[in-house]
Amino acid sequence: xxxxxxxxxxxxxxxxxxxxxxxxxxxxxxxxxxxxxxxxxxxxxxxxxxxxxxxxxxxxxxxxxxxxxxxxxxxxxxxxxxxxxxxxxxxxxxxxxxxxxxxxxxxxxxxxxxxxxxxxxxxxx
Amino acid sequence: xxxxxxxxxxxxxxxxxxxxxxxxxxxxxxxxxxxxxxxxxxxxxxxxxxxxxxxxxxxxxxxxxxxxxxxxxxxxxxxxxxxxxxxxxxxxxxxxxxxxxxxxxxxxxxxxxxxxxxxxxxxxxxxxxxxxxxxxxxxxxxxxxxxxxxxxxxxxxxxxxxxxxxxxxxxxxxx
Numbered sequence: 001x002x003x004x005x006x007x008x009x010x011x012x013x014x015x016x017x018x019x020x021x022x023x024x025x026x027x028x029x030x031x032x033x034x035x036x037x038x039x040x041x042x043x044x045x046x047x048x049x050x051x052x053x054x055x056x057x058x059x060x061x062x063x064x065x066x067x068x069x070x071x072x073x074x075x076x077x078x079x080x081x082x083x084x085x086x087x088x089x090x091x092x093x094x095x096x097x098x099x100x101x102x103x104x105x106x107x108x109x110x111x112x113x114x115x116x117x118x119x120x121x122x123x124x125x
Numbered sequence: 126x127x128x129x130x131x132x133x134x135x136x137x138x139x140x141x142x143x144x145x146x147x148x149x150x151x152x153x154x155x156x157x158x159x160x161x162x163x164x165x166x167x168x169x170x171x172x173x174x175x176x177x178x179x180x181x182x183x184x185x186x187x188x189x190x191x192x193x194x195x196x197x198x199x200x201x202x203x204x205x206x207x208x209x210x211x212x213x214x215x216x217x218x219x220x221x222x223x224x225x226x227x228x229x230x231x232x233x234x235x236x237x238x239x240x241x242x243x244x245x246x247x248x249x250x251x252x253x254x255x256x257x258x259x260x261x262x263x264x265x266x267x268x269x270x271x272x273x274x275x276x277x278x279x280x281x282x283x284x285x286x287x288x289x290x291x292x293x294x295x296x297x298x299x300x
Binding site for chain 2: 024025026027028029030031032039042044045047052053054055112113114115116117118119120121122123
């Protein structure tokens, strides 16, 4: 697999080791290099306990504006495969921050969108 | 370990049957006099409070004076739950079997027996009991928790979250 240059792999944090299932999810963050707003701190959503219990996976896309200070607002779910993931996704966006814009720069009016993919990976040896 | 015990207690609390009340019923008036078998009712209360020893003792006493099949089924199923709490798993399965001999549609007894089988690592039997319990009561939370315990034992998973900020996930990433 060759990954194109415009794709940045920000973080790939493995919080579990094989053979041991933890409540902490592993998190991968993918982003375009040329995004209007640069993520400063990206908070990963909590994997809902009920979804984990019932082995439910899903995707949620959340769109929002980012103010000059880098705070997301007007956060709304654009699409989701299961409602159980929507609240954790919104909470994660609310807690995330973007780099503050300098005063001379205009705040872009377009919405930023972020997709969360909730997956359960087998840890069986 | 403490969390596992807490989860086990929560699961079992959902699987403890109410003891049938004696009373009169018609289409308009419902008079509930109280539990028909005090020992069984007290046993269920003790089990719900997490007091397995008293729960088992009272339930066994209640079973000795059980007057009908409903009481016997509830009593044996609750006894099964109490014995699981005490880790007396083989005896628990016997108690669940007795409940199911009287009423083979009692989802709580299947659910309790499934938990005992999970703890005994008899996963095929547990799977069968869970399937039967779900077919009778598809929405039972305690059965879902036991199913999750079975899956954790046989097919453990870890959560993984991908945060994708790309405007369009490129189709040409893979070559």
